[in-house]
């Protein structure tokens with residue numbers, strides 16, 4: 001029978017291939033000159049990161065696959081959420097792990113740095129795959145001496161990255177899912193008109209608060225009122241498809257109009273039971289983005305501590321390049337921007353009863 005061997009005994013050492021694993025730390029300093037004590041730490045740190053990258057990629061690939069299976073779509077959402085939570089927990093650990101790297105002093109790093117040239121983190125394929133799978137596109141990246149970041153990789157690896165960038169990243173899958181959300185069509189309820197009125201009420205109240213202030217001078221009041229904006233300034237993009245599309249066309253946004261309105265609705269009405277999971281999903285994506293940004297900053301900060309303003313072994317400007325990637329390589333910026341479109345609960349347009357009922361739990365709808 002095929003199952004017979006299923007429960008044969010196995011030893012820890014064999015199951016986890018410990019011998020193979022522990023044979024992989026080979027100090028170049030020892031091979032080419034004098035062994036540098038801290039190089040072992042340097043190698044283990046990177047190998048541990050690559051293992052976590054592998055786990056993150058496993059989770060992201062499975063999440064993308066679940067998003068593509070339209071038939072059982074909604075049933076998959078909880079699994080998607082749990083796996084994305086796992087990704088953010090791993091990134092939290094990756095951030096913490098930088099501390100261990102920082103137990104190496106800059107002088108100790110110099111004992112073996114020369115042996116590393118011209119290798120660098122630029123050449124981590126798994127890191128690039130994580131970025132691409134989340135949705136970072138070539139055009140959104142910092143340029144590397146005017147050349148593509150892909151030049152660090154073999155032709156086959158470049159094709160792999162091209163494939164991901166062509167479509168099917170998590171960003172695009174989430175965008176498609178948002179566009180298909182059924183509650184975009186509220187029967188007989190014009191959400192956007194009600195929202196516009198609510199925005200104007202909110203802004204009017206904020207203006208009143210500014211003008212009534214005992215602490216602000218008249219000049220400050222005028223300035224703040226001007227800066228405040230209203231439904232004819234930055235809110236106007238979500239109120240008009242044309243205006244939103246112009247913004248996207250000029251590269252100031254990426255998420256489609258329908259997806260943006262859906263994300264706004266999910267955030268505003270997140271307490272309706274049916275929207276709980278969609279809300280948590282969007283929140284998790286912004287968490288992953290923020291954590292990855294924090295990792296980039298922490299890495300850049302560590303680089304400043306280790307090599308100051310020296311150029312990197314990979315040929316970049318080093319710290320300067322890395323700190324710029326932290327701001328530029330954000331992926332779910334549009335989801336963070338939803339916060340600037342929110343209005344207080346007290347201003348929230350009331351949903352017609354039929355809509356409110358269909359967003360509640362089935363068993364509380366009176367139909368059970």
Ligand code: HEM
Nearest residue numbers: 045049120121122124127303306312313314315316318325
């Ligand atoms: C002493 C410790 C480290 C130093 C001084 C350092 C330095 C640098 C520098 C200068 C760069 C820019 C590329 C270049 O010109 O060389 C870079 C990129 C990178 N490093 Fe490190 N690094 C360190 C540790 C790590 C660790 C532990 C990881 C974990 C995998 C890592 C991952 C990366 C990645 C993924 C990039 C590419 C970032 C991007 O292009 O967005 N580095 N590193």
Ligand SMILES: N[C@@H](CC(=O)c1ccccc1NC=O)C(=O)O
Nearest residue numbers: 116119120121307311312313314
């Ligand atoms: N780029 C670093 C060297 C370095 O950190 C590194 C070298 C080889 C393999 C991985 C590395 N880690 C991250 O960039 C430097 O310029 O010192």
